Amino acid sequence: MTTIITKTITKICIPLVILFSISLLLAGHNNPGGGFIGGVMFVSVIALSYVVFGLRHIKTFFNPDWAKWFGFGLTLASLTAFSAMLFGHNFFRSAVEFVHLPLFGEIELVSAGLFDIGVYFVVIGSLLFIFKNVGDDNE
């Protein structure tokens, strides 16, 4: 598993895959992608690096508290769902807005997109939390 080839390829992959996962997340509303797929993609590359370099080695310089990630995601998703109620709408009512930005042209802002970001963080946080805990368990 931990040959020099896999190590090198993994190193190259990590930034590319993470960028791709973010693009999947943001593009999700109109093109293939979305919070779940983006999240799983993020998880798979981190998991791959855990396997290839060893969890113990990775932990010495990169050791986020994944529980906070899914906590954040769940909070964001529920707040998005509740926020419609502040404007007198039903729970989970979504809003769409088109905005013109100088460089990017026309951008579609969807409140469901925020919800999707919540999903993204929950998927990443919970899967990697499980992964790390199972991997840490040496018995």
Add this chain to the structure above:
Amino acid sequence: MDSFNAITAAIFLPFIFAGLVPVMEKLLKQRIGWFAVATALACFILIGMAAPGVIEEGHIVQGTIPWIPSAGVDFTIYADGLAMMIGFIVSGIGVLIMSYSNGYMSKTEDLKRYYQYLLLFMGSMIGMVFSGNTIQLFIFWELTSITSFMLIGYWRHKPESIYGATKSLFLTASGGLAMLAGFLLLGNITGSFDLTAILNDPQVINAIKEHELFLITLILIFIGAAAKSAQGPFYIWLPNAMEAPTPVSAFLHSATMVKAGIYLIARIHPIFSGTEAWFILVSGTGIITMLVAGFLAFRQTDIKGILAYSTISQLAYLMTMYGYTTYHEPGIGVAAATFHLLNHATFKACLFLVAGIVAHEAATRDIRKLGGLRREMPITFIIACIAGLSMAGIPPLNGFLSKEMFYESSLEMGASIGGIFTFLIPALAVLGGVFTFAYSIKLIDGIFLGKRDKEAIPHHIHEPPMTMLIPPAFLAFLIILFGVIPSLPTHYIIEPAVSGILLETAHLHVKLWHGFTISLMMTIVTFILGILIYTKYDRIAAWQDNFNMKKPWISINYYYDLAVDSAKGNAFRFSSRSQTGSIKLYMIAMLLLMIALIAIPAAILATNIVPSQLNFDIPPYEAILLVLLIVAALSAAILPKYLPAIIALSALGYGVSLLFIYLKAPDLALTQILVETLSTIIFLLAITKIPQKYKEKISLSVFTRDILIAITVATSVFVVLINATQGIVDPFASLSHYFIDNSLLLAGGHNIVNVIIVDFRGYDTLGEISVMCLAALGVYNLIHSRSEE
């Protein structure tokens, strides 16, 4: 601010400030308790802002904020004199208790958690008393049970705390459920959960009394009240609740939370009283509890234990008095009960605070070791005397006044029934008073008088700090004030409260000296008998101990423990039998369920199993892919070693995602590839830790059985899918058109799959991500609980 807003603010302020406690703790450090005191004081003032109208003019503050109008559940406030009185008791005693806690709780304790729970409790309690909607009342009611559970179990490492907390939650929360059932029945009878609508309309009240469901509704609501106020067989949780820190016991388990049941009885008094059922149920339970608890207090050696039993007995006084009713005069004991409720809050909270001081300074609560502390802590001694003598009913303290009223109302009730009850009810009341007198004297005598036991407590005991001394001293001051000038509390607190209960303006004349009435004679008899019994106190306690040793099964606790233990045992046996840990059995169970849920209905519904207009025109690359998929699936099942089997399984997964691409479903393909990758990585991680070969030998019969199940499931899934994709059979009609037509229109997205996930089915997704979080936490707990063993 108008009265309605002031009360709403008083309900929600503690909840909001409880959330702020961790932030404030960073600023105030160990003085965080004073933040809680300020909150309680703010609540007291807010309630006070609404009070003048209620007290002076008999006006009732009412108001509604729509909450779930479709279900008839609104946030409704109903603030009459009764609610005001309890509101003042809760927030006022809250101020004293939280100030006292600053001295009582050690600085090393988890103070954040302690004050947060206290504030949450106070908010729930204030919310409960001002509730004008039964469902809202139920929610706040159960919140008080939960916060009480947290506070009893505050010292998490002590098994006794856990036992006491669980017991109180079991009993009070299940009583609450009975109460909910009662409220639902009440809602069924009146067509509304709005308490104000019922209380404001005499016709509705009459309709309830004549309804056939009257009795069962009353019994269910009464069970809730009795469980909360530790009456009848439910009393057993209160003595165990004494494991809580003493300020908590003083606050929740003497002055406020246990009064919730009494409050409920007073609240529903106009609806249900004036009937025989009310008298038999409420007064009957009250009298029995009063005598039994008063008698059982004798054998307690822990001073908090004595106080617990005395609280049960005193609450039973209140129950008994609220239960006194006749058709013509529904509220015989209401004034007496309401006055005693106030008085009990003052003297019992004071006694608990004294017990806390004693335990804090002497490091023991065992009455056999204590004694002779009057020289070392004279101020505490004086406070304890005032509170204890008030409980015993000695003039001129407030306990004397309300006990006189108790005797008067007992006489009146007895006379109105006539016959043997004319004597029986007053006699039982006196007997209750005798027990109260005896254990009250025991408390003072056992702790402060008598000989100082230098062996049990060798160190010198001194007075506590002022933060712990002022709250009970203030309560002692109130005890004397209410006793000497009774018109003060009766005019400003009791009369509005009684008017609120009876729904008519009430006038009371309470005086210290009435002349030689029968009730005064009864009081004198109580003192004489009390002194006589006190001389035999230890002998009675020893007899009780002996009886308990010989016949352990004559005890409600015995049956409670039996029920809980056998429930645990049965649950363990059931789970060890149903959860064998064999994955194969789990699979079989799931597949059998699939057969029951899919195969059988499909066989019934789908008359034409293979639709006739199927398209068999498969492009060659898809045909090749399908063959590869079948080969991969077969190899995954047959290959003898794990590693090749896993690789075959992965090949199957990647093949399926390729198929998705051919079928123009990029989303699914992407997801499938990623999930496949991830599961392969996890498999590879696990593979190093398990044996490389299947060792299991499979017999022919098992093999046949497995094959049979597999084929049935596969066939049924095949049939369902083929019908679903063709949309031929009616129950399998396609619903994708709705999403295709509306995704851009309603949700502004082109990607239908994503729009379904985050918008159309957003609620489902929210549920799913919550499950993911819970699963992650579950895995964490499983792994860590195992490594702790």
